[in-house]
Amino acid sequence: xxxxxxxxxxxxIAFPVEGRMTEAVRGTSFSLDQGEVVGLLxxxxxxxxxxxxxIMGLIAPPGAITAGTIWFNGRDLRTLNEAALRKVRGRExxxxxxxxxxxxxxxxxxxxxxxxxIRTHTSRTKAExxxxxxxxxxLVGLPHPSRVMRCYPHQLSGGMRQRTSIGMxxxxxxxxxIADEPTxxxxxxxxxxxxxxxxxxxxxxxxxxxxxxxNLDLMAELCDRAIVMYGGMIVEAGTVQDLFENPRxxxxxxxTDCVPRLDVEECELTVIPGMPPALGSIKGGxxxxxRCPLAFExxxxxxxxxxxxGGHRFSCWEGER
Amino acid sequence: MSETxxxxxxxxxxxxxxxxxxxxxxxxxxxKLCAVDQxxxxxxxxxxxxxxxxxxxxxxxxxxxxxxxxxxxxxTILYRGQNITEATGTKMRPFRERVQMVFQDSxxxxxxxxxxxxTLLEALRRRFGRTPDLEGKAIELLAVTGLGPEILPRYPHAxxxxxxxxxxxxxxxxxxxEFIILDEPVSALDVSLQxxxxxxxxxxxxxxxxxxxxxSHDLALVNHLCNQIVVMYAGRVVETGSPDEVMRQTAHPYTxxxxxxxxxxxxxxxxxxxxxxxxxxxxxxxCNFAPRCPKALPICRxxxxxxISLTGQHKVACHLLDEGKGP
Numbered sequence: 001x002x003x004x005x006x007x008x009x010x011x012x013i014a015f016p017v018e019g020r021m022t023e024a025v026r027g028t029s030f031s032l033d034q035g036e037v038v039g040l041l042x043x044x045x046x047x048x049x050x051x052x053x054x055i056m057g058l059i060a061p062p063g064a065i066t067a068g069t070i071w072f073n074g075r076d077l078r079t080l081n082e083a084a085l086r087k088v089r090g091r092e093x094x095x096x097x098x099x100x101x102x103x104x105x106x107x108x109x110x111x112x113x114x115x116x117x118i119r120t121h122t123s124r125t126k127a128e129x130x131x132x133x134x135x136x137x138x139l140v141g142l143p144h145p146s147r148v149m150r151c152y153p154h155q156l157s158g159g160m161r162q163r164t165s166i167g168m169x170x171x172x173x174x175x176x177x178i179a180d181e182p183t184x185x186x187x188x189x190x191x192x193x194x195x196x197x198x199x200x201x202x203x204x205x206x207x208x209x210x211x212x213x214x215n216l217d218l219m220a221e222l223c224d225r226a227i228v229m230y231g232g233m234i235v236e237a238g239t240v241q242d243l244f245e246n247p248r249x250x251x252x253x254x255x256t257d258c259v260p261r262l263d264v265e266e267c268e269l270t271v272i273p274g275m276p277p278a279l280g281s282i283k284g285g286x287x288x289x290x291r292c293p294l295a296f297e298x299x300x301x302x303x304x305x306x307x308x309x310g311g312h313r314f315s316c317w318e319g320e321r
Numbered sequence: 322m323s324e325t326x327x328x329x330x331x332x333x334x335x336x337x338x339x340x341x342x343x344x345x346x347x348x349x350x351x352x353k354l355c356a357v358d359q360x361x362x363x364x365x366x367x368x369x370x371x372x373x374x375x376x377x378x379x380x381x382x383x384x385x386x387x388x389x390x391x392x393x394x395x396x397t398i399l400y401r402g403q404n405i406t407e408a409t410g411t412k413m414r415p416f417r418e419r420v421q422m423v424f425q426d427s428x429x430x431x432x433x434x435x436x437x438x439x440t441l442l443e444a445l446r447r448r449f450g451r452t453p454d455l456e457g458k459a460i461e462l463l464a465v466t467g468l469g470p471e472i473l474p475r476y477p478h479a480x481x482x483x484x485x486x487x488x489x490x491x492x493x494x495x496x497x498x499e500f501i502i503l504d505e506p507v508s509a510l511d512v513s514l515q516x517x518x519x520x521x522x523x524x525x526x527x528x529x530x531x532x533x534x535x536x537s538h539d540l541a542l543v544n545h546l547c548n549q550i551v552v553m554y555a556g557r558v559v560e561t562g563s564p565d566e567v568m569r570q571t572a573h574p575y576t577x578x579x580x581x582x583x584x585x586x587x588x589x590x591x592x593x594x595x596x597x598x599x600x601x602x603x604x605x606x607x608c609n610f611a612p613r614c615p616k617a618l619p620i621c622r623x624x625x626x627x628x629i630s631l632t633g634q635h636k637v638a639c640h641l642l643d644e645g646k647g648p
Contacts, residue, residue: 005421043511158376188375188538188582192581217583217585220584221584241587241589254513259515259516260519260541260544262583269519269545271517272516274515275483277486278481298395298509
C-alpha cells in the first residue's frame, strides 16, 4: 500500500476568544490510505469540520493553523502558497458541504457553475467541459442532466441539489473527497438515496473519502475505519468493528447508547450529563472528564496518553484505575 | 390513563394558493396546494402523539392549524368538545393558555432582545398575575428542564442550542398547559443533548400527566417516546396506531419504506438500503403515494383509499389492504 494518501500530524487550529488564541483542534493525528472510507465522528464543536477545512486550506483569519503538518500526496499542504493551494483544492481534494442550499451561487445556473469548476481546473475546451458536466450529473443519478444544467439551484429539490454538489465535487476526478455531513439536512428517504450513491461511487471510482457525520449508524454503514473526536482531540480511532463491538472510550460507548434504535423495543436512553465543552473551557485533564461517569482524580489532572492495540487507538485512563 | 378527549380534528384541510401569478394568488384562483388533506385525529389526555413524515408532508402545517396560527380551510377543530375553528380574540384565550407550542428553531422562537428572565416572567405574569416570587417559579421551571438559575440574566444569543431549546420548553410550561405541541424540538441538537431533552419530556408526561404532540422525522425517536404514531404522506394520514403496531406490524408500503431507510449501523453494512424513487407528488386523484409505491394497483391511481381499521388502534389507508382488493 505504501505511504498513506493523507497524513495529518499533530494538527492544532486556534481561534481568538476574548482576545486570546484558543485551540479548537488540539493536536490530532490521523491518516487515510488510498481508496479508504474513513468516518470522522463527533458532536458540534468537537473540531471535526474545522479539521476538514484545514485540510482544504480554508481556515480563514483570525483563525489559524498553529502547528502540525498535513501531508498529501508527498507534499505538506501547509507550506504551499495560495496559488498552489488553489490547484489542489477542487482538483485533487474536493469537499461536499452539509447544506446544499448554500453550496451554489443562487444567481447562476447549475450548468455555468459546473463548467466554471471544470474549466478552471482542467484544460478541457468548452464542449469537452460540457460533456464532462453531463457525465458527472448522470453519474450521481440525476434523471435529466441537460435539464438540470439549465436550472437555477432553487429549482432543484434538496436531494437533487445535494446530488449535484456531489457531482460538482467529483467533476475533476479528485483523489480525496471530504464529505461534511452531506445528509444531515436531508430526509431519511433521501439520506438512504445518498448512502446508496456514496456506496456506488466507492465501487466505481474508488475515491478516498473522509466522511464527517454525527450519526454512528450511518457511519457504520459506509465507512471502513472511524475517528471519534471530542473537545478538539481524537478520543478513539479504529475499524468500525472495533468501535461498535469493543468501544474503549466511555464517550464512544455512551454515544452508541444515547440514540434510540428502531429494532430495540423498550430501552432506557443513556443520558450524557452536561454539555460539550465550550471553546477554551478545557483545562489540563481529559476533555470528557466533566461528563464522564468513570472519571477519577488522574483524569482531572493529566490528559490521557494515547494507547494502541493494533490499529485501535484510544485515549483514556480507565485501564489504570 | 384517563380517557378524556382533549383535541379532536375532523377532516381538517388547509389549502394554500400557490399560483405563480400574484394576482391570481390573491384572488384565490389558479394553482392550489392542499398541504393538509382531510386530517382527522383524536387526542386523549396523557397521550404522547408522534407525527412523522418527510419534509413537506404537512406535519408542521397541522401543528400551526391546531394552535390557530393558520386558519383551516375546511373541517372542524374541537377542544374539550368546544368548537374553536372560528373562535378569535377573547374566546381563544382560555384555549391558548391550555395549549402551548415549542418551535423547531429555538433561536427565532425567543426574542433576542429579552433576557431569559424577562421571557419567562412575561409568561408567568400572564398565568399568575402580579404575585410575589414569580422569579422563584421561573427558577423552578428552569430546574424542571435541567437548567440552573445562572442563565436567567442571559440573552438568547449567549445560550447554546440545547439551552435555548430548553428555555423554549420552560416558557411553554410556564402557562401550566395541559397540551404541548413540539415541532421537531430536538432535530437541531447534538445526539447527547437530544437524549437529555427526550428524557425531560418523558418525565414531564409522567409527572404532570401532560399531553403532547411530538412532530419529528426521526422514526426511532418517535418510537421511543410516543404511545401513538401518525404517519403522514403528502398531506394525508397513511397509517396510525401504537408504536408496536406501526413499527413492527407495519401495514402501509410508505411506512415500510420509511423504516427501511433508517441506517442500521453494522448490521446494515453489506445490505443495500431500499431506495424510494421519485419525488413527492400530489395528484389529487387516487393515493398520493401511488406513483412511488412498488405495489401500486390500477385502482390506487384512481380512488383515494379510505381508512380501514386493522387490530386495536391500528388504522391504515391503503387499497392493498382493503378487503377483496388486496393481492
